[in-house]
Amino acid sequence: MSITITNGVLQVSGAQDKLRGKGRERPEFLSDYTLLDIETTGLSPYRDHVTELGAIKVRGGEVVDQYNQLVYYPRSNHVPSAITKLNGITEDQLLAEGIPVKTAMTEFRTFIGSDIIIGYNVNFDLNFLYDLTQKFNLSELNNDYVDVLRFARNYYPRQRNRLLDCIQRAGIAQTEQHHGLADSLDTKKVYDDFRLHFTPDLLAQTKQQLKNFDLLAETLTNEQIGFRNPVKNKKITFAPNLAMDNSEACQMVNNLGGQAQLELTADTDYLIVDDHTFFDRNDPLRKQVENYQQTGSKIKRLSEKYFLNMLDEWARK
Template sequence: MSIYVKNGALHVTGSQDKLRAKGEEKPGFISDYTMLDIETTGLNPYRDHVTELGAVKVRNNEIVAEFSKLVVYPRSNKVPAFITKLNGITTELLLSEGVPVKEAMTEFRDFIGDDIIIGYNVNFDLNFLYDLTEKFHLPALNNDYVDVLRLARAYYPFQHNRLLDCIQRAGIAEEEQHHGLADSIDTKKVYDDFRDHFTDELLAEAQGKIKNVDLLEAELEAWELGFRNPISNKLITFADGIGMDNDEAALMVNNMGGQAQTIVTPETNYLIIDDDHFFSNNNEAWQKAQEYNKNGSKIKRLSESYFLNMLDEWARS
């Protein structure tokens, strides 16, 4: 049994099937790839959805094909007002010009093919896209990828590194378009700019930021945990029946700066429940948590899949 991060991806004995089987991040400069960007209604792939798919296919550093489609769903296509303000995408626009999500995603998956994927903070996009390929039984999106944000952090240390910041610093544009195809093209320009100016030392630094760590060996140092550790200072209880070994899961939490509990208490932050019983109200631990919540506690119930993918996001950050 083991729980570890290898090449930036989380590995968990007994529960690996609960993790998105995405590819590995491989910082570097290549000449053939698909650069992509998507627009969504929010940040959470479990409750938000894709509104636009955009990409360019690159061969020998030149764009040879483009992809751009708005996406419409059989049921809700509501777009929050703040998203419309950001990119101009409205519910009405999706209903009038959107391609049915299954059709759009099938075409998009075919467009990507076996290419290495590149994007800006691309792991965000991959979560939404991976889930759609699973939903529609398309080839798994397990392509390896390059995150231009990783390169930006090495090139512009101790600075804000939004895509907007990078395109302004490189003189590419003054505004970010917040549309899939346009942002894909701008990200390619940022990537090309880095290609022209990166040193071997900067690339080695970016590559060295990919996490490799045994989460059961010892308590992690602050520099190993970073600023995106989702369980820092959290009190976490694992209900019986999860796929992970409970003792190993508890040791992992403690090594990552959280505190594992054997029972739910009023101070518990997260209660982790196995996927098959997540929606059951007969779980004794959840019943106890609900009693505490009625009296002012704020215990969140997380499925084991949600919890592990949250940790995988940290591993890939």
Template sequence: MSILIKNGVLHVSGAQAKIRGKGQERPGFITDYTLLDIETTGLSPYRDHVTELGAIKVRQNEVVAEYSKLVFYPRSNRVPAFITNLNGITEEQLLSEGIPVKDAIIEFRQFIADDIIIGYNVNFDLNFLYDLTKKFKLPELKNDYVDVLRLARAYYPHQHNRLLDCLQRAGIAEVEEHHGLADAIATKKVYDDFRGHFDEELLKQARAKVKNLDLLDKELEAWELGLHNPVANKKFVLAAGLAMDKAEAALMVTNMGGLVQAMVQSDTDYLIMADQKFFSKNHPDWLQAQKYNQTGSKIKRLSESYFLNMIAEWARN
């Protein structure tokens, strides 16, 4: 039994099937790949939608094919106003110019094929795409990938590193278009700029930032936890029936700076429930949490899958 991070990938004995089986991050410079960028209605693949898919296929560092499609869903296609203000995409545009999401993800999965994937903060994109391929029973998106953001953090340490920042610093562009294909092309320009400036020491620094940790070994240091640790200073209750070993899960939370409580209390932050029990109306722990919430507590319930993928995203950060 174990819970560890190997080359940025979270491994949890007994519960691995609950974690997105994405590929491994491989910081470096290659000449054959697919570079992608997507637009969405928000940040969560659990509740938000893809609105646009964009990608370029690159061979010997030259673009040989492009993909760009707007996407609509069978039911709601509402686009929040702030997203429309950002990229100009509207619900009306999706319905009039887009193609059905099933058709889009089939085409996009075929376009990517077995290529190594490149993108900027590409884990964001991969979460949405992985879930869609799984939903429509397509080959899972297990392709290895290069995250250009990882390279940016090595090249521009201690600075804000949005795609726009990199475009402006390199004199490539003054604005980011926030459209899939356009941003994919812009990301390639940033990637090529890094290719011309990186040395072995910078590449070594980037690769060293990919996490390799035994989460059951000891309490992690602040530098190991980083700034986006989802567990730090939070109080958890682990309900019965979880696929992972509860004692190991509790030790993991403790080593990551959180606290596991034996039962739901007024100051509990998260109740972690077995996937099959998540929507139960009579779960005793959730009933107790609701009582506390009625008097001012803010206890949230998370499914085991959601919780593990939250940790997995931190592992890849």
């Protein structure tokens, strides 16, 4: 049994099928790839939905094809006003100009094919897209990928590194369009700019930043633990019947700067339950959480799948 991070990917014995089967990050400069960007109604693939799909296909460093499509859903197509203010996309526009999300996602998956995927903060996009391919029984989106944000963070250390910041620094544009195709084209320009300016040493340093360590090791360095890991300073209780080994899960939490609890208490931050129990309204632990919440406790119930994917997201950053 083991819990490790290998080249930026979380590996959990007995529970690997709980994780999105995304590909591995490859910090490289490529000539052939598909570069993509999507627009969504928010940050969570569990609560929010895709509104626009955009991508370009690149061969020999040149754009040879493109995809751009608004999408709508069978039920709600509500777009928060803050999102409309950002990119101009409205619910009326989705219904008038979009196509069904299943149709669009099927086309988009075909467009990507087996290409290595490139994007800016691309794990955000991949989470939404991976879940849609699963929902519509399309081929798994397990393509390897390049995250241009990782190059930005190494080239401009200790600076703000939004896509907007990079296109302004490189003299590409003064504004970000916040539309799939336009942002894909701008990201390619940023990627090409880094290609021109990265030294071999800087590229090697970037590759070395992919996480590789054993989460069950007795001691982890402060650099390995990091200040953004999602369990640091959290009190976490693991319910019975999880796919992962409970004792190993507790050891992992303690090693990452959290505190594993053997019993649920009012000051617990997260209760991790198995995926089926998460929806069981008669679960005794659920009722115990609700009782604590009524007295002001801020306990959150997380499914094992959600918890492990939260850790995987951190592992990939």
